[in-house]
Amino acid sequence: MTGLADGLAVDAEVSRGEFVLAVSLTAAPGQVVGVLGPNGAGKSTLLSAVAGLTPVSAGRISLAGQVLDDASDGAFVEAAARPVGFVFQNYRLFPHLTVAGNVEFAPRARGLGKQAAQAAAAYWLSRLGLTDLADRKPGQLSGGQAQRVALARALAGEPRLLLLDEPLSALDAGTRLDVQAELKRHLTDFAGPCLLVTHDPLEALVLADRVLVLEQGRIVQEGTPAHVARQPATEYVAKLVGLNLYAGHADGAKVALDRGGMLVVPDRGQHGEVLVAVRPSAIVVSTHQPVAGSARNAWPARVVGLTLLADRVRLDLDGTPAALADVTPAAVAELSLAAGAEVWLTVKATDLEVYPHSDVQSA
Amino acid sequence: MPAPLLVPALVAVVFLILPLAGLLVRAPWSSLASALSGSDATQALVLSVWTSSVTTAIALIIGVPLAWVLARTTFPGQRLLRALVTLPLVLPPVVGGVALLLAFSRVGLVGRYLDSWFGLTIPFTPIAVVMAETFVAMPFLIITVEGALRSADQGFEEAAATLGASRMTVFRRVTVPLIAPSLGAGAVLCWARALGEFGATITFAGSFPGQTETMPIAVYYALENDPNAAIALSLVLLVVSVVVLVSLRDRWLRRGPVA
Numbered sequence: 219m220t221g222l223a224d225g226l227a228v229d230a231e232v233s234r235g236e237f238v239l240a241v242s243l244t245a246a247p248g249q250v251v252g253v254l255g256p257n258g259a260g261k262s263t264l265l266s267a268v269a270g271l272t273p274v275s276a277g278r279i280s281l282a283g284q285v286l287d288d289a290s291d292g293a294f295v296e297a298a299a300r301p302v303g304f305v306f307q308n309y310r311l312f313p314h315l316t317v318a319g320n321v322e323f324a325p326r327a328r329g330l331g332k333q334a335a336q337a338a339a340a341y342w343l344s345r346l347g348l349t350d351l352a353d354r355k356p357g358q359l360s361g362g363q364a365q366r367v368a369l370a371r372a373l374a375g376e377p378r379l380l381l382l383d384e385p386l387s388a389l390d391a392g393t394r395l396d397v398q399a400e401l402k403r404h405l406t407d408f409a410g411p412c413l414l415v416t417h418d419p420l421e422a423l424v425l426a427d428r429v430l431v432l433e434q435g436r437i438v439q440e441g442t443p444a445h446v447a448r449q450p451a452t453e454y455v456a457k458l459v460g461l462n463l464y465a466g467h468a469d470g471a472k473v474a475l476d477r478g479g480m481l482v483v484p485d486r487g488q489h490g491e492v493l494v495a496v497r498p499s500a501i502v503v504s505t506h507q508p509v510a511g512s513a514r515n516a517w518p519a520r521v522v523g524l525t526l527l528a529d530r531v532r533l534d535l536d537g538t539p540a541a542l543a544d545v546t547p548a549a550v551a552e553l554s555l556a557a558g559a560e561v562w563l564t565v566k567a568t569d570l571e572v573y574p575h576s577d578v579q580s581a
Numbered sequence: 582m583p584a585p586l587l588v589p590a591l592v593a594v595v596f597l598i599l600p601l602a603g604l605l606v607r608a609p610w611s612s613l614a615s616a617l618s619g620s621d622a623t624q625a626l627v628l629s630v631w632t633s634s635v636t637t638a639i640a641l642i643i644g645v646p647l648a649w650v651l652a653r654t655t656f657p658g659q660r661l662l663r664a665l666v667t668l669p670l671v672l673p674p675v676v677g678g679v680a681l682l683l684a685f686s687r688v689g690l691v692g693r694y695l696d697s698w699f700g701l702t703i704p705f706t707p708i709a710v711v712m713a714e715t716f717v718a719m720p721f722l723i724i725t726v727e728g729a730l731r732s733a734d735q736g737f738e739e740a741a742a743t744l745g746a747s748r749m750t751v752f753r754r755v756t757v758p759l760i761a762p763s764l765g766a767g768a769v770l771c772w773a774r775a776l777g778e779f780g781a782t783i784t785f786a787g788s789f790p791g792q793t794e795t796m797p798i799a800v801y802y803a804l805e806n807d808p809n810a811a812i813a814l815s816l817v818l819l820v821v822s823v824v825v826l827v828s829l830r831d832r833w834l835r836r837g838p839v840a
Contacts, residue, residue, distance in 0.1 A: 269743050297742040304743040310736045314758040323754070324744035375744055 225249070226379055226411045230277030230289070232260075232267045238275075239263045239435040245411035245428075252426025252443070253415045256454060260435040261415040262307070265381045268413065269304050270297035281379055281411075298327070300379075303372030307384040309364050311356035317367050318343065318352040324375030342370040346404070362393040369404060380405075380412040386421055398424060419458040423447060431455050449495060449573045462496040462541050465575055473572065479538040481565075482514040483572045491575040498532060500569035501543035504562050505553050514567040521559040524550065531555075535563065601819065608816055609809045616813035624791040625799035625814065632710045632795065633718075633775035639711070640719040640771045645764070648723045649752070652730035669720045677716050678784025685712070685785075709786035710793050714775035721774050722767040729763030730756070766829055773825040777818065 225246040232239040239260035245251040255261050266272040268279055270286065278288040286295045303324075311320050318339055325335035343349050346366045356364060365385060372380065385401060386394050402425055405412055416422050422429050423443040431439040431446065431454070439451035450456040456463035466475040471485035473494055481494055502508075508516050519537025526532075530544045533555065541563060545555070555561070609616055616622065651663055669677055685692040685703045695701040703709050737759060741751045757764065779797040786793035788802065796814055803811035 271739050271742065297739075298745050298747055300743075302743055304740065306736065306740060308736075310740040312737060312740070312755060312758075314761075323741065323746070327741070327744050327746040327750055327754075371744065 224282050226268070226279075226281050226413070228264070228268060228277075228279050230267065230274040230279055230287070232263050232272055233275040234263055234272070237263070237435060239267075241430075241432070241435075241437050243430055243437065243440075245413060247410055248408070249428060250405050250412045250414055250426045252422035252429045253413060253432055254417070254419060254422040254429055254446075254455070254458070255415075255432035256417060258434075259432040261417075261432055262383055264432070265304070265383050265413060265415055268379070269302050269381055270295060270300045301375075301377050303375055303377030303380045305365075305368045305372050305380070305382045305385050308388055309356075309368035311359075311364060311367055311371070313356050315355075316352065317348060317354050317356070317359070320356065320367060320371045321348075321374045323371060328375055338374055339370075342374045345373075346370045360393070361389045362397045365389065365397055366400070369401070373404075373408070378410040380408055380410060382412065382414040384416055384418075385414065387416070387418070401425065419447075419455075449493070449571055451493065451575075456495065460498065460542075462498060462501075462539075464494045464496075464539055466492060466494060468492040468572065471567070475539050477539060479517065481539075481570060482567050483570045484567055486572070488572060488574070492572050493575045495571040495573075496541070496565060496569060498542045498544040499530075500565055501541055502564045503533065503535075503543050503545050503549070503553065503555070504564070505559075507562050508564050515570075516562055516564045519561055519563050521555055521557055521561060523557065524555065535561070537563065604812065604815055604819065608812050612809060613813050613816070616807075616809045617817070619807070619810050621790050621794070621799060621803070621807075622810045622814055625794050625796045626817065628707070628710070628791065628794065629776055629796040632707060632714055633772050635711050636714040636718055636775040637722075637768050637772040639715050640722045641764075641768060644719045644722045644771075645726055645757075648726035648730060649756075651723070652727045666723055667720050669717050670724070674713075674717050674778065674780030674782075675784050678713055678781035681709070681713060681716060681781065681785040685709070704785055705787040705789065705793060707786075707792060710782055710795060713781035713785045714778045717778050717781050718771045718774035722771040725763055725767030725770060726760065729760040729767075733759055769825055769828055773822065776821060 225244055227244050229242040237260065241260075241264060243251065253261050253264060263272060267274050267287070273294060274287050274289050276289045278290070279286045281301070284295075285293050286300055287293065312323065315323065318336070321339040321342055322335045325338040326332070330338060340349070343352055346369060348363070348366055348370055351359065351363060351367070356367070359367060365388070369385075386398055389397055398421065405414075405425060414422070414425055426443055429441060429443050429446045430437050431451065433452060433454055439446055439455060446455060447459045450459055450461055450463055453463055464473075464475045464477075464481065466473040466481070468483070468488040468490060470487065470489070471482055473481045473483055473492060475481065475494075483494060507518075517537055519535040519541065521533055522536045523534035524531055525534070526547070527544070529546075531547055531550050533543045533545060535541045535543055543563060549555070553559075553561070617626070647666065651659065651666070682689065682704060684690045685695070687693060687696045687702055687704075692703060695703065703712065733756070737755050738751050741755045746754065777797055778795070779801070782793070782795055783798055788794045788798045794802070796818060800811045800814045800818070803814065
């Protein structure tokens with residue numbers, strides 16, 4: 219990690235009524251840190267504290283070595299004085315100003331004269347392809363355009379830190395991919411650290427260099443997107459990335475699962491508490507008990523639900539352990555799978571991802 | 582429709598509309614211009630318009646910040662302060678006039694110092710008119726603006742702060758423009774209330790033609806010796822009220838909750 223002295227460092231607690239957010243994170247210049255978590259996990263509170271809209275109740279926040287907020291000595295830099303660009307959920311574009319007026323706002327507020335501010339705004343408008351929309355009011359923009367204006371407005375203040383709160387959640391599915399690709403490009407160009415908050419795992423995986431998973435005010439996992447997607451630390455993340463996740467106790471190749479059942483995994487000498495992740499497509503469903511083969515795990519289960527996902531059907535299976543398995547629609551017909559059907563599940567040991575269970579995973 | 586409801590409702594309508602209709606019927610339409618151009622009437626009209634306008638300007642300058650303080654800060658005694666600020670809305674104006682007199686007359690609480698230090702005597706001057714009108718009318722502006730500030734989306738102000746705007750810049754460039762419709766409505770209400778002010782004004786400022794005799798006071802005195810002028814002035818006030826009502830129709834005359 220390049221000099222933390224240049225990056226964002228948060229080691230703080232923020233209280234909002236009963237809720238307490240307690241996080242420790244760093245973001246290096248040029249790095250996009252994705253904060254992934256369910257609603258109410260404290261993601262927006264984190265951004266609000268970093269931006270200076272909510273003071274921390276303990277600990278400190280610093281950027282490039284400058285303390286922004288320190289509960290121990292009361293140091294607090296006002297939001298207006300922080301070199302931060304904030305793209306809000308729903309954007310919060312000023313409805314009474316034009317697109318150009320919105321983008322000029324930060325240069326003006328940060329002390330540039332009218333002409334210099336207009337020039338700065340013109341630069342960012344052209345950079346984000348908004349020049350033709352300069353005279354429109356926010357009410358006349360599409361979702362994707364409003365998103366770009368919000369980004370332009372945040373960048374026009376020449377921030378040294380960028381905060382994005384669910385930047386794509388207000389967009390419909392059709393425009394989301396385009397805007398996402400464009401956002402990725404602009405984030406790559408941005409030199410400072412960037413915190414991106416989202417509840418959409420795909421957004422975090424595509425846009426972030428590093429992902430933090432936040433649940434109930436705590437960081438439960440931290441790692442590269444690939445790592446988080448392959449070895450989820452909690453059921454929430456496993457569900458988001460579409461994996462079966464089992465906690466259990468390993469003794470070499472055998473893992474006794476906490477909720478009943480046993481899985482044979484590749485023996486890498488693991489002992490103690492582990493997590494086992496399985497892709498639903500790695501689980502083979504058959505109507506007869508399988509004969510011994512290369513698959514090392516076989517157990518009976520009952521179909522409790524079927525969901526059609528584009529080109530495959532996801533089976534919700536009750537057994538020891540319970541599992542989600544993906545099969546083709548043709549297989550559903552051939553095996554006459556319906557709710558209540560009794561089946562056998564098999565999965566190869568080599569398709570099981572085994573990793574130690576600890577409170578915070580880091581890569 | 583049940584008659585026990587319909588009949589009283591009709592009585593209420595007739596009661597409210599008949600006097601105004603009478604005013605229109607009795608109006609000296611042919612000599613309206615001359616009735617209004619009588620020196621007293623014109624003086625009263627001019628005095629009323631400028632004092633009401635000055636009152637509104639003062640209310641904007643000091644009332645809007647007070648509305649902001651009431652809406653956006655918390656401090657001990659705030660509820661009491663809000664109650665005191667809105668008291669003039671229900672206080673009989675004549676009581677306001679007596680109170681102003683006790684405070685600012687030459688022997689009043691404050692007035693005695695104004696008199697002895699600056700030689701300034703306020704009662705029975707145009708300044709007193711403006712003060713009486715401000716006392717009575719400013720609360721209309723304050724409560725309108727305070728309500729707007731409370732319901733305004735503070736997310737925009739947060740956004741402005743993250744863009745580097747100081748609190749004053751946020752207020753000037755975001756808060757005020759966003760509540761502009763309510764600010765306008767409050768100002769119009771305040772101006773209209775000031776224009777119609779009678780009780781506090783006549784008590785604190787008296788009725789010197791050209792100096793402190795505003796339109797409502799002029800109407801009151803004209804009724805005795807120049808009824809045509811009284812009716813003409815009343816018509817002017819009626820027209821102003823209708824214009825105010827029309828300009829505020831989006832807030833007041835819409836049925837049910839505003840979408």
